[in-house]
Structure formats: structure tokens, C-alpha cells
Amino acid sequence: MNLRDHMYDATAGTTADLERLTHHARRRGMKLRRYRQALSAVGAATAVAAAVSVGYLATGSSAPGTDVAAPSANESTSDPVMGTVPLSGRSTVAALQAAVDELAQGTYGGFAGQEAHDTYGELEFTPADGSGFGVVGINVQHGSIIDGSPFSCGESWMVDCTVSTLLNGDRIRTYQDQPVPTSEGDGIRVVAELITRDRDLRVVASATNGFDLPSNQWDVTRPEPVLTVAQLSQIVSQPGWDFQIPREYHEAGDDLSPYRDFDADGGWSTPASAPESE
Amino acid sequence: MATTEDFEEFVNATGHRMLRTALLLCGDHQLAEDLTQTTYAKVFARWRLVCRAENPVAYTRTILARTYLSERRLKRSGEIPVESVVETASDADDVPLRMALLDALSELSAKDRAVLVLRYWEDQSVADTAAELGISESACRTRTSRALAKLRTHFPDLED
Numbered sequence: 001m002n003l004r005d006h007m008y009d010a011t012a013g014t015t016a017d018l019e020r021l022t023h024h025a026r027r028r029g030m031k032l033r034r035y036r037q038a039l040s041a042v043g044a045a046t047a048v049a050a051a052v053s054v055g056y057l058a059t060g061s062s063a064p065g066t067d068v069a070a071p072s073a074n075e076s077t078s079d080p081v082m083g084t085v086p087l088s089g090r091s092t093v094a095a096l097q098a099a100v101d102e103l104a105q106g107t108y109g110g111f112a113g114q115e116a117h118d119t120y121g122e123l124e125f126t127p128a129d130g131s132g133f134g135v136v137g138i139n140v141q142h143g144s145i146i147d148g149s150p151f152s153c154g155e156s157w158m159v160d161c162t163v164s165t166l167l168n169g170d171r172i173r174t175y176q177d178q179p180v181p182t183s184e185g186d187g188i189r190v191v192a193e194l195i196t197r198d199r200d201l202r203v204v205a206s207a208t209n210g211f212d213l214p215s216n217q218w219d220v221t222r223p224e225p226v227l228t229v230a231q232l233s234q235i236v237s238q239p240g241w242d243f244q245i246p247r248e249y250h251e252a253g254d255d256l257s258p259y260r261d262f263d264a265d266g267g268w269s270t271p272a273s274a275p276e277s278e
Numbered sequence: 279m280a281t282t283e284d285f286e287e288f289v290n291a292t293g294h295r296m297l298r299t300a301l302l303l304c305g306d307h308q309l310a311e312d313l314t315q316t317t318y319a320k321v322f323a324r325w326r327l328v329c330r331a332e333n334p335v336a337y338t339r340t341i342l343a344r345t346y347l348s349e350r351r352l353k354r355s356g357e358i359p360v361e362s363v364v365e366t367a368s369d370a371d372d373v374p375l376r377m378a379l380l381d382a383l384s385e386l387s388a389k390d391r392a393v394l395v396l397r398y399w400e401d402q403s404v405a406d407t408a409a410e411l412g413i414s415e416s417a418c419r420t421r422t423s424r425a426l427a428k429l430r431t432h433f434p435d436l437e438d
Contacts, residue, residue: 001433001435001436001437002398002436002437003394003398003426003429003436003437004398004399004401006379006433006436007302007379007395007398007399009379010301010302010379010380011298011301011302014294014297014298014301014307014310015294015297016293016294016296016297016311016314018289018290018293018294021289021293021297021311021314021315021318022285022286022289022290022293022318024315024319025289025315025318025319025321025322026282026285026319026322027319028315028316028319028322029318029319029320029321029322029323029325030322030323031319032319032320032322032323033323094330098326098327101326249327251330251331251332251333251337252327252330252331254332255330255331255332
């Protein structure tokens with residue numbers, strides 16, 4: 001008799017009370033979720049309070065963004081269950097999808113990304129209200145790309161720009177690109193950009209109200225971008241962004257379909273699922 | 279979209295098997311139920327990611343094995359050996375054999391037991407077992423060999 005047969009016999013007739021198991025797992029799982037959210041909230045509240053007391057560095061036209069979240073000092077970026085793996089284009093998209101999923105209800109498609117020294121990922125997001133769709137993108141880059149200069153709002157293409165400093169020294173800049181007029185309305189892209197010296201990291205998230213097509217053309221599908229500046233700020237300030245990422249995102253990235261590899265395609269000229277004819 | 283209904287379906291499809299795995303690890307039905315429940319609670323807490331994983335069952339099994347090992351580490355200092363194992367959910371005919379195997383497994387270290395359960399019960403390769411437990415492949419082979427030798431003191435006719 002082999003060991004597997006022994007094990008089969010030793011556990012034969014062992015059955016789980018599935019209803020009870022599901023009930024208790026959900027109850028305890030909800031507690032775990034609330035605990036994690038509470039840790040994040042404590043970190044965010046502390047950082048916002050500190051930012052208010054220190055004073056914003058805003059040089060743009062808008063009021064300071066008091067809804068800017070900050071990474072929680074209590075929350076680890078590593079995953080003790082599954083371990084971490086190097087960030088890829090696919091896992092960047094998977095992590096972005098998970099981050100959007102925490103903030104808004106909707107459906108996803110048009111997954112695309114790129115990986116080299118830094119990574120980029122994007123997806124098409126259709127909010128649950130059905131009012132059109134847009135592209136949400138994220139860059140994860142080494143902070144040294146900024147080359148030591150602080151954020152400012154002095155660029156001519158920035159609208160409604162704000163810069164804020166969080167308790168841990170991280171900075172977040174938010175702005176909107178100059179709108180592009182079209183017959184269906186303005187093409188709009190909003191951006192939140194985080195720079196953190198401690199982790200040598202720059203994270204840039206953006207959201208649009210349609211497709212940004214070549215030659216400064218837009219396919220506008222809704223009046224406003226699919227995510228707000230505040231939501232993008234929450235995304236970039238999540239503590240999980242790193243060049244090592246929990247393995248679960250790697251696996252989720254492998255499952256993304258259809259996925260377009262910008263490196264393989266050699267460029268950015270056409271959106272992942274742009275209409276074939278216009 | 280990850281829904282609560284999806285999670286319930288997942289538990290219904292995998293719960294019995296996961297409990298049997300937990301029983302082989304813990305050797306005690308109550309402890310196995312606790313371990314299984316803790317595992318699914320962790321799965322529920324991150325369900326949106328788990329359900330998109332390439333293999334949600336493997337992911338869950340990894341949580342089960344690692345939770346078992348981490349809880350064993352926490353309890354080790356104050357642990358009192360169980361002298362008799364009470365089975366409450368059995369209708370198997372050969373109770374002495376069941377007790378013998380669970381007792382024999384209980385003499386192994388937690389990690390050796392996990393190696394055997396993953397390799398022989400879950401049919402995992404050396405590489406996958408090593409990855410799930412966070413050990414090297416050579417350590418996995420060594421532990422397998424050592425654990426099997428120990429089991430053969432109770433089951434001399436045990437085949438590979």
C-alpha cells in the first residue's frame with residue numbers, strides 16, 4: 001500500500017459542514033478586510049493631518065487636495081503568504097485593476113503594458129453606470145527619473161495643478177492635461193503623480209474620458225474621466241507599488257486577456273482596442 | 279467580477295478536500311476545522327485577487343500549508359502533546375489504520391509532515407512543494423526521504 005492510499009483511508013468520510021464553513025470564513029474574512037482598511041485609514045489620516053500642519057507646496061490654481069491619501073506606515077508591502085516577484089507589465093496592469101476595483105464599480109478590458117527598467121500598464125474601464133469608458137494607466141518608475149528637482153506646477157499644459165507633501169516626505173502632484181477639443185466634447189486626461197525618495201519610486205496614474213488617438217485626436221465617450229483626481233491620488237499612494245510585487249498580482253497578470261505587449265508592438269500609437277475604422 | 283456567490287461556490291467545490299488535507303496536517307479534526315476556516319477567511323479577505331489567480335485552489339492550498347506552519351511555530355513553546363486523537367466525522371471502517379497513520383504523522387516535524395502531505399496527498403512535484411513551503415528543492419527531497427524512513431518504522435511495507 002502506498003502512502004497516498006494510507007492518507008486516503010485515514011481521511012475517508014471526513015466531510016466539512018460547508019454552510020458553516022462559508023459563514024464563518026466570510027465573517028472572519030470581513031474582519032480581516034476591515035482591519036486592513038483601518039490600518040490604511042490611520043496612515044492616511046495621519047499623513048493628511050501632517051500635510052495640513054506643515055503647509056502645502058501648491059503653486060497651481062486649485063486648493064490643496066485634502067483628500068490625498070498616504071501610504072500606511074503600518075502596512076507592509078510584502079506578502080507573507082505568497083512572497084514577491086519582480087514587477088512586470090502584466091502584473092502592473094493586474095495591480096492597477098485591483099486598485100481601481102477598490103474604488104469604483106465597473107468592467108475592464110483592453111489590457112496593455114510594457115516592462116523594461118520601469119513598467120507601464122493600462123486598461124479600459126467602463127464604470128457601472130454605463131456612461132462611456134476611458135483608459136486608466138499607471139507608470140511605475142525609479143524616482144531618480146525626476147533628477148532631484150522638486151515638483152512644481154509651472155508647465156503650460158497643466159491645468160488645476162496642486163502639489164502636496166505627505167508626512168513621510170512623499171509628494172503628490174495632481175493636474176489635468178490641457179483639454180483637446182473634439183466634436184463630441186473635450187478629450188480630458190487627469191493625472192496624479194507620486195514621488196517618494198525613500199523608496200526611489202515615481203508612480204503616475206492617469207484616467208481619460210475616452211481614447212487618446214494619434215495626431216492629437218480623441219474618441220470622447222463621456223464628459224468626465226472615468227476616475228477622479230482624488231481616486232488617482234489614492235491609487236498612487238497605495239503602499240504596494242514597488243519593483244517587487246506580491247506573487248498573486250503576477251498570477252493575476254498572467255490571466256489577463258486580451259493583453260497587448262507594447263514592447264512587442266513597438267509603440268503606443270494605437271489604443272489596445274481602438275475602433276478599427278473611424 | 280468576484281462575488282460572494284463565487285466564493286460560496288468555491289468553498290462548496292473545494293471545502294471537503296481542503297478539510298482532509300488539513301486533517302492530515304493537524305491530525306485532529308477540531309484543529310483541522312479551525313485551520314480550514316482560517317484559510318478560507320484569508321481567501322475571502324483577498325477574494326478578488328484569489329479568484330483571478332491562475333490556480334485558485336493551489337493558492338488556497340498554499341495559504342493552508344503556510345498558515346499551518348506559522349501557527350505551529352506560534353504554539354510550539356506552549357504546546358501540550360495530544361495523547362489521544364478524537365475523530366468526530368468518520369464513517370471509515372478501518373479506524374485503527376486511520377489512527378495509526380495520523381499518529382505516525384504526528385511524530386514528524388510540522389514541515390516534514392507538510393512535505394509529505396503536499397507531495398503524496400496533493401500530488402505536487404518536488405519543485406511545487408518546495409515553492410509552496412518556501413524551502414529549497416534539495417531540502418524538500420531530504421525532508422521527504424527522512425519522513426518516509428520514519429513512517430516506515432510504523433509501516434514497513436509502505437511503498438513509494
